[in-house]
Amino acid sequence: MKVGDLSVYIDMSLLKPFSKLPALNAATILLVEREERFQQNLADALVGDTTVTVNVRLAKSLPLPMDNEESRPRIDLVVFIINLTSELSLKSAEASLKYLDPGYFLGKVCFLATNARNTSVPTERLDAMRKLAASLHCPLLFAEDQTPDGVNSATERLLTVLKVAAGLVPTATALYLSSLTRCTIPPDIDQPSFE
């Protein structure tokens, strides 16, 4: 494969935040989850919002198929749902990240971790997750996916971020919000805790 071909290929598969015009009073959110489990519940709750038209696109991983390119609206917020009990879930999200245009990382990406309270989650994975979010300057949200209350509160939080990211909140921008909400690593994360 020639270099030229490769660049074309990458360009085509890269998801860009501003390649399409926004729709009136509408916001589109892309939920990426390897297990495709929580995203359906979340999607059902998200479209229930009455103030704006919320479009939800569901995906298992990136890149998104080219066939849907035409019908796909501009995506305002990309959410990676990561099940912390599964190593694959985190790895898959990491692999998907490179199909996003750098423009997205100015406040239009967020991570949503589930099962963080599960005792089988190794602390290393949680740390890796936080480091990943911090290095990309993205907010990291935690959610409870088993209870309706958990789904509702996760929905609330995502809607708030989504509305800002879609430019529906007059006084705020995505970049502004993300600089306030992005994940930061505590300074002692790499130090052994027993000192």
Add this chain to the structure above:
Amino acid sequence: MDDFGRRLLQRLVRRTPAQALKATLGKWERLTVAQRQSVDFTQPKVAVMEQLVAIFEENGWTVKHITELEMINYMENANRGMWHAFQMTDPKDDANAVEMMQFKEQFKSHLSELVRHVSVKIKKHTDEALWIRIAWGDSYSPPNHLKPTYVVHHLQTPYVFVTSLNSKQKPFLVQALILSTGYQGIKDANLSGQKLTAIRDLLMKQYQQIFPSKYNSPLTEKNETVSNPHIEREQSEHASKRLQMACEAFGDGIVPQLQTAVYKLETKFRGDANTNRTMTKREGPFRCLVKFASTNLLESFRECASSGIASTPVSPLLSSITLKGRNYFVVTENGLPSSQT
């Protein structure tokens, strides 16, 4: 009725739920309608027991009749104990022509030649299956009716399902079976489970299998959930493909309810030489046992594969369960699942 008969009946009554017991008595042709109605199943088991003992004594029924009742009960509630499957090999030419009466006679005579004290009962179930109840004794003791072996066999098929058989009795049973069915050998089918129906369906191919087809399969239609117009799946064809693959590997609809799958690994340890020097330096295979357990293993696997938790196409190690009809594998260095047989 003697003490032993009492014990046997008591055990039967104690082990069976009242409703099942009622159904069993209904199926038993010896009881008159009046007798059947006289038993009150709402009272405690002890009282039911006393009533039954009275009826048995009144008719002069003995251990033989109790075993009859036990057999009917077991046939109706077969999902108890651990069932093991055996497969007979090398059929003779007349293996397909064996008929029930002939089998009954031959099996009984062969077994009684081998074991001096043995009590055999053979009954045909509604699904054409032959049920065999064997109470074993030896040269000095009479047949032990408290620990009978149950054998289920469908004539014209090479499969035999056995429960509560100990290793001492196995050679006798095996010999009687192959002599009376027209086969020349028998081997362990490496399939076991608590549900007779499950292992039978798996081996007799009586569950719904999905095959590749050029027509639109009902699977894809089933998968298209009608949902909100604002929600769209980007990779929906992936999902239907995964479902198709999962169903091809594990079956559609209600799958045979297996509880376990065991993989005995006898492979070399592969890993980073620096981190685990002692393991990689070892000569000889690294032994390890992997056991999957679930109330419905195949359904769990199917769900994992179709939802994307497990990768598709399904690993041949997992699809071998349905493909080969077994749930015990020895994995050797060649990578392919094989068995010790």
Add this chain to the structure above:
Amino acid sequence: MEGASSKGVLSHLSHLEVVTRSRKCEAQQPGRVAELKAKAAALVKQRDQLKAQIQIQQNLQKLRKSMNKHSNEEEEEMDEDSENSQLLRLMARHSHLRDLLDAHHLIGGYDVIKTSQGKGMCVSLATAYEGVYLDTYNLELDLKPKLRIRRHNIPPFIPLNQLAEQSNMEANIKPFLHLLSQHLNAFAGRKQQLKLVKENHKSIEVMESNVLCSILVLMLTVPRQKTAVLCTLDYTDQTRCLPTNARFESEDKELLNSPDWKKHCSLLKDTPLHKALTTMKTIGSIM
């Protein structure tokens, strides 16, 4: 002579009188007339139905002919009551496709599709008996490194591996598929016959049968004497759905030696079971 003839006239007249009276009596049986009328009406109705069916068949034939002639052009006939014509067109298409499928199976074609990028294939074998499609069985085969059965849903009492060896499957798959299809069709046929017997002949008790439907023992009853006759059918040749051997057993030895029952024996060997039993019933040999 005269007297005799006059007597003859009178007696003739009286006879005629009797006849007319009886005719009147007949006319007074309104029930019988109504019955006959109803029967006539039913027959007329049946005739009309048959006529309508003929009409439909003719239309179908015409449609199919025109479909065959110019399958690319659109037909513009029969636009009056469009719903009916649409239905007719669908029926024509359906029967056309069915004929094609039958023809395809008849010339030895199988429904085969490629799987896993040409490395395997999947054959589906449909079984049918007396024009009714029954179960469909599937075989998934590996083509490489050698032809091998990978997966199937054929019941274990069909000796699949034996058939594969016998017909040298690895060298040529067609004879194997043919043999297998014969076995499956014969099995489906036997099973269907047994099902029909159980459904349509309630007075006949099926004493024994097996999963392969290769052995069948029926209990027949002779009407008047109520003698029980045991009929054993042996289907040794498993590629056929007719028995290779049929025999009767009864306490009444004379009955079985009668020419009628000898004939029944050969009847059972030559005709499908449910039909043979119907024939025996109509003759009055069994209940």
